[in-house]
């Protein structure tokens with residue numbers, strides 16, 4: 289099990305390692321849309337962050353590369 293999850297800011301591309309426990313707790317509390325990973329705000333600009341790779345508690349895999357692919361059109 290990873291110790292942390294690398295989140296990347298979608299606005300300024302700042303990277304932040306968020307402890308896995310914290311991400312998981314957010315995931316547990318969030319009973320909303322499972323197509324979105326736990327959301328964090330960038331400390332530099334307040335923008336939306338997305339994990340480079342994170343597998344959620346429901347088995348859904350979130351990848352930044354997938355997000356960028358779907359944003360092309």
Ligand SMILES: [Zn+2]
Pocket residue numbers: 297298299300301302330331332333334335
């Ligand atoms: Zn940012």
